[in-house]
Structures are given as C-alpha cells and as structure tokens.
Amino acid sequence: MLTKKIKSRLFFILSVVFITLLFLIFVYFNLKQNILYFKTPSEIFKVDEIKINSKIRVGGMVKKDSIKQNNREIKFILTDYQKELIVVYNGAVPNLFSEERGAVVEGKLNDKRYLIADRILAKHDENYMPPEMKKILENAK
Amino acid sequence: MINEFLNMGGYGFYVWTSFLIVIAFCFLLYYKTKKTLQKYEREFAQELEKLPMKHRRKIARSSKVISSILASQNKLN
Amino acid sequence: MDFFSFGKIIVYIDKFIKFINSIFFLVLIIGLSFALIISPIDYLQGDTVRIMYVHVPSAWIGLSIFSMMAIGTLLNFVFKIKNLYLFVKSLAPIGLLFTCLSIVTGSLWGKPTWGTWWAWDARLTSMLILMLFYVFFIIAFKIFKESENLPKILSAISILGIVNIPIIKYSVEWWSTLHQPASIKILGSSSIHSSMLVPLFLMLLVLLLYCALIFLMKYKTEIIKIKKQNIKRL
Structure with missing residues (x-):
C-alpha cells in the first residue's frame, strides 16, 4: 500500500517531529523558571536567599480590609491564603484592583515579607455574568 | 441615550476601537481578495479572446470553470 | 475522484459565495446588535466584556485554522494531493x-x-x-514558490508550529499567567452566563461565514491561476 516514496516522506516527518521534541524539552528545562509569570507569597517565603535588588513578580489575592491609602502611597497585603506579603506602591492602580480580587505586583523585595512595587496589574477570573446574576449568587451564599 | 451607548460606561474607546479594527481589517482583506480574483478572471477572459472562435465556443461549453469565469465577466461588463 | 475536479468545485464555490453574500449582512447586524446593545454588562468589568465577543472567536479561528493548515500540509507532503495544497494556501491569510x-x-x-x-x-x-x-508559512509560500522543496519546508514549519497549539490552549492551566483560565471547556460547563454566550456564538458565526467567504474566493483564484497556465491545452 505504502510506496517507497511515501515511506521516505513519512521518515522525514518523523525525524522533524523527533528534533522538535528534543528542542522543546531543551527549551522547557532552560525556561522553567521564566515561564511562570509570577510567584506566590509562599514560594517567596521558601527561597533561602532573596535577591534584594532584582525585580520579581508576585501574584495573589488582596487581603480583605488590608488596603490602607494615604495621599502618597497605597499599602496592602497580598496573600495566597498561606503566607502573606506586605506591598507598598505609589501610583495609580488599575480599575479592577480591589480587596478580595487577584493582583500581580512587580517590584523589589525588601525582605521576605515586604515588597516595594513599581507596577500593579489586576487579575480577573474566568467567570462572566450580569450584575443581577452576581447578586442572586451572593444572596444564596 | 446615544451618548450613553457611545460612552460604554467609560470604556467606549477600548470597545469601539476593537470592534472598528476588526471590521476595518476584515473589509480590507475582503477588498484585496476580491480585486485579485477579478484581476485573474479578467486576464483569463482576455487569454480566451485570443483563441480561435470555434475552439473557444467548444471549450466554453465543456468546461465549468470557464463558464463560471465568463458569467462573472458578463456581469461586470 | 470526479467530485474533486475543478469544474465540479467551482460550481459549488459559486453557489456557496452567493449563499453567504445573501445572508451575511443579516447575520452581521443580528450579531453586532447582540454584542453591543442587547447583551448585559459584566458585574466586574462593565462594558469591556463586549471586547470578548470579537477577541475570543478571533483566537479560536486563529488556532483552528493553523491546525487545519498543518494537517493539510502534512497530508499533502505524504500523499501529494494538489487540492490540499490549494486549501492550505487559501487558508493562510485568514x-x-x-x-x-x-x-x-x-x-x-x-x-x-x-x-x-x-x-x-x-x-x-x-x-x-x-x-x-x-508569517513563516506565508513567507515560505512566496520565497520557495518554484522550489521542489516547498512541501518539505512547509511540513517542517507545520510540525514546529503545531506543538505550539496545545501550549497555547493549556498555558493558562500549566503555568501561572496574567491571562485568566479558559471559560468555555470542551468537556464540562462554561463559566460564562447564557446571556453572554448568545452574542459570543453569534459573533463566532459571523466571523466563520466571513472566513468561508474569503477562503472560497481565494480557492477560486487559485483554480483560475492553474487553468490559465493550462489554457493552451484546453
């Protein structure tokens, strides 16, 4: 059924697939750390030595009732429900930034519990619904 | 009412730009594709003109591709 | 194989183009009015959620067309089916x-x-x-137009490119990303409220009809190009 020509072409394809897979594995193990867009507060806590002056991104939930704002800066606690991180930032926050919502902060660590941010991004989840629906859900809780 | 619709709760710029970009680029690709198709149809019809009359009529009847091209050419003229 | 002759295909293409042209504007207006007027705002994002109605279908189409092109290229490379080559070439720009x-x-x-x-x-x-x-795909079509190696090059690009498709799909689950996870799963329920699913699928229909229209016009152009080369032999 398969002629010699077709066999040789299939062989070509399989060899390209093989090389691609090798390449992919190589890239994956080299980029393993960089592929993650952000770390969680617990991961920060686990690291033995923190690099004080390098930029990192940390993601988590903004803890309820933790946002304290004065005219110079905003201070809040970022949590992954296991470890907490205090974040200080001055500048405008995105519209969707608020308590009990996801956020990603980018900045430099002062120590394991304290981060000075120079950028804040809001993260939202995959649920979309009209406001009335949300109210019904909240009342049902 | 209209203002409210255009304003989109303060996000008007983002919502309208994204819809307009999609519509504009889709139209652009459509226009380009249509022009290319018409160009090739016209060129084909011109090539066909060069053939002797008898031969032309014979193949116009036998080939569906050619009758389709000729039909759209007649529509344009 | 008679069904796949260019003569047969072009008759169907003409019919299909006519059909799409006749319903396209109606579907477009229904889709846009659902997406921009009738559908409700999101509890969190307000009106920005409307961008989803063009963003998500575009991404789906981008992913599925690449998969179709890659499979078409590989089958063409192994079995040398002329129609498949035209199929891939017509899909690329969309x-x-x-x-x-x-x-x-x-x-x-x-x-x-x-x-x-x-x-x-x-x-x-x-x-x-x-x-x-x-972009690689389209450049390869242009540069190696005359080359015997074109199918080989396109196959290599396809294989390299197709491993990227599951990476895109599952990137939001495997790694921490800023992008939110998928709302609509192939198996299981979706996390988008039904009043927002209607405009989403209507806009998907509009864009799919558009894709079909462009694809058919491109395919017809390719057939005419081939027929023009062979005009002396008719």
Whole structure:
C-alpha cells in the first residue's frame, strides 16, 4: 500500500517531529523558571536567599480590609491564603484592583515579607455574568 | 441615550476601537481578495479572446470553470 | 475522484459565495446588535466584556485554522494531493488576520482590565509565536514558490508550529499567567452566563461565514491561476 516514496516522506516527518521534541524539552528545562509569570507569597517565603535588588513578580489575592491609602502611597497585603506579603506602591492602580480580587505586583523585595512595587496589574477570573446574576449568587451564599 | 451607548460606561474607546479594527481589517482583506480574483478572471477572459472562435465556443461549453469565469465577466461588463 | 475536479468545485464555490453574500449582512447586524446593545454588562468589568465577543472567536479561528493548515500540509507532503495544497494556501491569510486581531483586541481588553497593554506571560507569548509561524508559512509560500522543496519546508514549519497549539490552549492551566483560565471547556460547563454566550456564538458565526467567504474566493483564484497556465491545452 505504502510506496517507497511515501515511506521516505513519512521518515522525514518523523525525524522533524523527533528534533522538535528534543528542542522543546531543551527549551522547557532552560525556561522553567521564566515561564511562570509570577510567584506566590509562599514560594517567596521558601527561597533561602532573596535577591534584594532584582525585580520579581508576585501574584495573589488582596487581603480583605488590608488596603490602607494615604495621599502618597497605597499599602496592602497580598496573600495566597498561606503566607502573606506586605506591598507598598505609589501610583495609580488599575480599575479592577480591589480587596478580595487577584493582583500581580512587580517590584523589589525588601525582605521576605515586604515588597516595594513599581507596577500593579489586576487579575480577573474566568467567570462572566450580569450584575443581577452576581447578586442572586451572593444572596444564596 | 446615544451618548450613553457611545460612552460604554467609560470604556467606549477600548470597545469601539476593537470592534472598528476588526471590521476595518476584515473589509480590507475582503477588498484585496476580491480585486485579485477579478484581476485573474479578467486576464483569463482576455487569454480566451485570443483563441480561435470555434475552439473557444467548444471549450466554453465543456468546461465549468470557464463558464463560471465568463458569467462573472458578463456581469461586470 | 470526479467530485474533486475543478469544474465540479467551482460550481459549488459559486453557489456557496452567493449563499453567504445573501445572508451575511443579516447575520452581521443580528450579531453586532447582540454584542453591543442587547447583551448585559459584566458585574466586574462593565462594558469591556463586549471586547470578548470579537477577541475570543478571533483566537479560536486563529488556532483552528493553523491546525487545519498543518494537517493539510502534512497530508499533502505524504500523499501529494494538489487540492490540499490549494486549501492550505487559501487558508493562510485568514488565519494570520485573525491571530493578529485576537492579539490587538486582547491588548485593548487588557489595558482597562489588567492595567497593561502587554505582558510576557505564557499565553500571550505563545500566541505571538503562533503569529510568527503564520508569517513563516506565508513567507515560505512566496520565497520557495518554484522550489521542489516547498512541501518539505512547509511540513517542517507545520510540525514546529503545531506543538505550539496545545501550549497555547493549556498555558493558562500549566503555568501561572496574567491571562485568566479558559471559560468555555470542551468537556464540562462554561463559566460564562447564557446571556453572554448568545452574542459570543453569534459573533463566532459571523466571523466563520466571513472566513468561508474569503477562503472560497481565494480557492477560486487559485483554480483560475492553474487553468490559465493550462489554457493552451484546453
């Protein structure tokens, strides 16, 4: 059924697939750390030595009732429900930034519990619904 | 009412730009594709003109591709 | 094989183009009025959620067209089916267009919600790589037009590119990304309220009809090009 020509072409394809897979594995193990867009507060806590002056991104939930704002800066606690991180930032926050919502902060660590941010991004989840629906859900809780 | 619709709760710029970009680029690709198709149809019809009359009529009847091209050419003229 | 002769195909193409032309504007107006007027706002994002109705279908189309092109290229390479080559060639520009559109509309959605136009997270970066593969594909078509090796080159691009497709799909689950996880799963329920699913699928229908229209016109152009080369032999 398969002629010699077709066999040789299939062989070509399989060899390209093989090389691609090798390449992919190589890239994956080299980029393993960089592929993650952000770390969680617990991961920060686990690291033995923190690099004080390098930029990192940390993601988590903004803890309820933790946002304290004065005219110079905003201070809040970022949590992954296991470890907490205090974040200080001055500048405008995105519209969707608020308590009990996801956020990603980018900045430099002062120590394991304290981060000075120079950028804040809001993260939202995959649920979309009209406001009335949300109210019904909240009342049902 | 209209203002409210255009304003989109303060996000008007983002919502309208994204819809307009999609519509504009889709139209652009459509226009380009249509022009290319018409160009090739016209060129084909011109090539066909060069053939002797008898031969032309014979193949116009036998080939569906050619009758389709000729039909759209007649529509344009 | 008679069904696949160019004569038969062109008759169907003409009929199909006519059909799409007759219903397209009606579907477009229904789709747009659902997407922009009738559908409700989101509890969290307000009106920006409407960008989803062009962003998500564009991304789906970008991904599925690349998969179709890659499979078509590989089958063409192994079995040498002329129609498949034309099929792949006609699909390429639509796929590139929608991949670019999904990136641009995503950027316009990211600014008001996340607070940034662009982030180098796994989902956004892998989508950018998909766009690059479309560009490679189209450049290869142009540069190696006459070359015997064209199918070989296209197959290599396809294989390299197709591994990127599952990476795009699952990037939001495997790694921490700024992009939110998928709302609509192939198996299982969706996390989008039904009043927002209607405009989403209507806009998908509009864009699919558009894709079909462009694809058919491109395919017809390719057939005419071939017939023109062979005109002396008719």
